[in-house]
Amino acid sequence: MSLTESSAIDIAKAASWASRHLATLSEADRNDALTALHDALLLKKDAILEANARDIQLAEQAVAHGSLNHSVLKRLDLSRPGKYDDMLQGILGVKSLRDPIGNVTLRTLLDDGLTLDKVACPIGVLLIIFEARPEVIANIAALSIKSGNAAILKGGKESTESFVAIANVISEAISTTRVPQSSVQLVKTRAAVSDLLAQDLLIDLVIPRGSNDLVRYVKEHTKIPVLGHADGLCSAYIHSDADLEIATKVIVDSKTDYPAACNSLETLLIHQDALERVLPDVAKALVAKGVVLRCDASSKAALMESLTFDEAKKLQDAQESDFETEFLDLTLAVKTISSSDAPLADVEAAITHINLHSSKHTDIVVTKSETVANLFMKGVDSAGVFWNASSRFADGMRYGFGTEVGISTNKIHSRGPVGLDGLTIYKYLIRGSGHRASDYFDGDGGKRYKHQNLEIS
């Protein structure tokens, strides 16, 4: 791991070379590096916590001067109970995941002695940019090595001392294994990132993890494919037939479990016929948790009838812009979906609103009808579409992926929570014994392809 700032092209070239070597290593070789990484971080815990303490000290001063948010300070602190152990455990967790590389997903007999395999392989070189939390570097280094990719990492400036300390340890640990040392490289300055974003011939994928602004900046400034999401504008649609208890549980959890998360609810679409039967109880439960409701005229009118005077203080009038806002706070925009005579036209209206306003992250429907649910799940163009379940389930750990490098709202490659498999691509291998394509043609003397699916053992 380079700790002095080499030029971007040298860093990218070293990563590219390392990625090619990594691609030829066995799972055992890659796992050995993870063990070494874990053991070294355990051994050097004191030195790393000392470095972290220096970051904390600077951050405390910044908080005192009002130039840093207190939540950033909290995320910085590696000495909080359990945090360092979780980081170590996370490395072993990644190590224990199924090898994402070498999997054959298609095997075809093209002709006698001529087989085609589609085999999972690493993407190559990843540039991963993230903010604050210093333990993320260990997790990302582990994910990259496990998936056979070289990684260039840039952390947030508040955690520079911690990063450098951890990076030193990772670098030293890797150097004792068959994984090339330049498989994990650290860059420290924003300028270095700008230069790296121009290396589209050497870097295969950029993963920005952090604020919407960071993601947008990266997308605007590179030709390299970007995996991630800027906004998380999640919506829920409560259909006319929704179960009251299910609606209340799902909406309250989606909105209040962790309002600052990208998979939290921002917009509630309520069917006109559920305004009196369902909305009041849902609203009361939300208001009890401190949620402010920005309502359109119909939903506000229904709630003014049913909420107490105190509860009604939490009602505000929605502006059109509220339905395009990721509040990341205890605020929820509420819009009424008109009932209709044409069958399912109401559901279509909800789908259309979501496709026009949501950020293709996660959207949910509350209904008793399987027909309504299936139409919603097919029609909503988002990475996650849930029926009668909280939007907060959109998460790699909760999906059972073991871990994630982030959540993607892309329409190609990887969508939703991205685990190890999202860091792979495939290649096609053909094995023959002198086979010529020119021998295969229609007509006299021409060979024919067999195209027979083979069992993958």
Add this chain to the structure above:
Amino acid sequence: MSLTESSAIDIAKAASWASRHLATLSEADRNDALTALHDALLLKKDAILEANARDIQLAEQAVAHGSLNHSVLKRLDLSRPGKYDDMLQGILGVKSLRDPIGNVTLRTLLDDGLTLDKVACPIGVLLIIFEARPEVIANIAALSIKSGNAAILKGGKESTESFVAIANVISEAISTTRVPQSSVQLVKTRAAVSDLLAQDLLIDLVIPRGSNDLVRYVKEHTKIPVLGHADGLCSAYIHSDADLEIATKVIVDSKTDYPAACNSLETLLIHQDALERVLPDVAKALVAKGVVLRCDASSKAALMESLTFDEAKKLQDAQESDFETEFLDLTLAVKTISSSDAPLADVEAAITHINLHSSKHTDIVVTKSETVANLFMKGVDSAGVFWNASSRFADGMRYGFGTEVGISTNKIHSRGPVGLDGLTIYKYLIRGSGHRASDYFDGDGGKRYKHQNLEIS
């Protein structure tokens, strides 16, 4: 299908709306549209051939004036024996392919009553730009509809009359089915393409099919992901132990079967220890087919010893730039790989040359050794890596995909020949009954995830 030039944003919006509706249709609905498309093109054959004749007439004049290549004229002609029928048959071929949509590839029981499905779905809106051959429009329209994607098409200017005629027929045929008419739209001007390339919020993927210049232009001018390949610089490495007959068959086929194709051979790497035993026969066979060999010093010296005077006329001295040139013609660059004492260092040298010079399309190795072949297949970072088989097998029909929309050298999403599956992505669906994420935590009273893989029926 819009035949007047609407504004790019209107076209993209119409396509986006159509794509959402397409995503909710059944396979039967999509197949019905393909049947209608086939029947209409059969019925309107005379009118379409008349339009095609007008394109041919203009093209003949252009050829006579020297402003158009004769091969373009030949590709334009839909009246050549079997060509129109092949186009019709192609539509039925696409219709008969397995539905790429709705496939569940992962099903996990998250907890009692809470399931997660990973389901294949359409990408959304495709912008497909291609040159000359007018029958391609029918094939691409069929692929798009079958995969549930809306398509905006731009054909080559030489085939405008044919395109408009075919597009009219497609448009009319679709309007009788449940597939929205704006699922397939045609644009005619290059200016319209420029405007469409700016619609990155509405268009999900661009597929340029045509010259390297076209692909490079598209990549330089859009933020939309681009699927395809600019260059096809394929290499072969003949190892020291290569079988002479296999080497000759594979290299001659790779180079001479269709030199203008992207999967043809451009660079031959020959192991030093095979210079005398293998290279002469391979070279003689190539020269007999009219191939010019641009050799480095070692390979030229070996061939000057063994070729006849007439054969040796086909030898030229290689420049460094020849190893980065896609000749698309009967020219082959030849480079010697030095033998080495360190085991496999020679193979590593061949891999390194290919990774630095090839275009990540298709590369091949000729060897008797499985160890050498496996190292080569893991180490070469290309969409196709073949052992003892011709590079010309890199093709969707030959792979058994039924058809292809092109060959991708991308490192993400789709790589190699792209069939129907390459035009899909997936979404995650969760079905619950009021499940809250906040109920799941370590400690007293917390629920635990089951994360149990379920059979996919």
